[in-house]
Amino acid sequence: MTKKKTIRTIPQDRAPMAVQEPERRVGNFEEVALGFTPEDALVECERCLLCPEPACVAGCPVGIDIPGFIIKLSEKDYRGAYDILSEANLLPAICGRVCPQEDQCEGVCPVGDTLEPVAIGRLERWVGDRAIKEGWSSRPHIEPRKIKVGIVGSGPAGMACAADLAKAGCEVIVYEAFHEPGGVLRYGIPEFRLPNDVVDAEIANLKELGVQIECNTLVGRLFTIEQMRDEMGFDAVFVGSGAGAPKFMGIPGETLNGVLSANELLTRCNLMMAGKFPEFDTPLHLGRRVAIIGSGNTAMDAMRVSLRMGAEKVYCVYRRTEAESPARKEELHHAQEEGIDFHWLTAPVEILDDGNGNVRAMRCVRMELGDPDDSGRRRPVPIVGSEYEFETDMVVYAIGTSANPILGQTSKLKLNARGYIETDDTLATSMAGVYAGGDIVTGAATVILAMGAGRRAAQSIKEYLAIPDSEAVYSPLRNGPDGTLFGIDLAERNFARLRVA
């Protein structure tokens, strides 16, 4: 055993990660962050103190054994590191790229109290990329059962749920409305942040587990949730259909040509490849000067896509300040580096017509911060008489989404006041055997939270269907003094009783 590491003995600086230079990258859709070299990854591993009670594991929505995979990695047992990672997370190459680690594992890393925290996300990505390169998959021994589970939506929530249930031996069918699987990973997150190859590889892993994916299938309309359960032979259903409907502000001029949602812009570019129009049939018709309203991660993606599509000037228009911007720090930083022109404390009040039904400009008002609102952030208040014209010919709304109405229109699922699906702590909905998780329950959130919800729902479905769960029996996390009898998980005990009966 090597000598115990301390904050003084570890490498003080984070291993550097190469990035594409801003001047170059705005001209292409290739990845910005290029990932660690093997040497860098090993140096970064050295920075982990291997805490006996790791805060990072508790800070991870899917509970990855972070010190465990870092130990394997530092021993150069890359396959071992991947096996540990993929036990908790089917999609390490994706999460290593898109998780908000600063609010999760890295945010609670004790190294971060004094130095930069361990770059857990970059290490995760490195292992995930290595697995893709080597063609590793994490297919465990699967004992097939005569249990059929249907999953609505092939985004992160659905994929995570599908993986866990397939590993438990269920027959799993995932339904996707688009013609390609992946959900937001495919239509939403741009290529330079999450290459489609990575999404393809992770979906191939899912198929490797026996999961079937049916695209071009709009659940609710082609068949209902009720039909899945009552007629199509599904023993349980998980709904992970995502948040959906983009919000607009309700100001004059919003239906002018040149006004669109970030969802539309991103879908046209990422899924439909508008950048390769007319080789691909879907156009975008980008403006010369593009104003993105909002400052979250989706807004950053929309800005940076607009730049790469060839906009001369891209503006961020946000009614609060940089401090309140909900985007990940790294995304904001990348956007600033790439030359996005930020207009803080600014809000549009009207979009102006060029006389031909297109956007000519916006009328904006300057804001100031007042007292804190419900979110704890200081409320932006318009400054009287500060209105001015803001020249732009394309306005993109990235101000959030509201619940997609289709499942509410077509099923008896109980919704909450905001139109999202209501669930209890186990993610069970108002319909027996139907579970839901991800953005369609919480409203717009992150990939990893959706995955966490998918895994939690898979756990609940296993309990509901009385599938014995090896994880539940052996996991030290679940077998604390509470809720267990002689170390046997409660759910497991019930199963044993059933067997005896």
Add this chain to the structure above:
Amino acid sequence: MPGFPIVAREDFSDTTFLLEINHPAMARAAKPGQFVIVMTRAKGERIPLTIADFDRDKGTVTLVVQAVGKTTREMQGLCQAGTGLYGIVGPMGEPSRIGDARKVVCVGGGLGVAPIYPQARGFKESGAYVIGVVGFRNRDLVFWEDKFRACCDELIICTDDGSAGIKGLVTKGIEMAVEKHADIDEVVAIGPPIMMRACAETTRPLGIKTMVSLNPIMVDGTGMCGGCRVKIGDRMKFACVDGPDFDGHEVDFDDLMNRLRRFKEDEKLAIERWSENCRQKALAETADGGG
């Protein structure tokens, strides 16, 4: 053969053709007023088409396509019986409300003739007295007369030149129907926006409820992109999930028509490039044939 099999095709004119697609689940689920989104190939665009008919026994849905843009012209060449569509998803949208109207006028013009058919049939099945009004440019373009006659109590065919039925626009057909029947509960009109607006303006002074089916540009068709937003009264609605049927007296047709021009320049470019490719290909084939 890729994707979803095309089991039959029928050409109504140089530009209008029918495709019957094998999709039993969709045939079971489809209701009048709903639409699908179709992709012809992996690099293609997603285009919304209203369902023109469905046959639950045969397990097929029928689309009637007018070759006007690049994709629909390409479909005219590619989509033959025995081939397949790369993608078709649906049925989308809220079904038309076949309510308790006892006497209805179902109006179809141009590309709206086919999709008005399932509505007329739906009303007939619900026990209503159905007056069909269908408009074409001339007699050669008339199709489905027999199908309409089978589900309409009266049928008024309108042609621009009077070569079949009455001479005039569908609004003239509506006027005739209204003159004869004082107790019409509802008018349903499907066709180009300019026609639907004219129908709505014809019935507005008479106070007859008039439903129209809107066809804005959309990408996903599931409420996610918001590209299909339309102004209905003072509200904004998404045609794909809130519609496609709306009260014609409330629809802002100017706004809809402006939004339909959104990609005019790109469409022109796509068509030019595609026509040029077709010409090159034809030339190459001729050269090959000659050699």
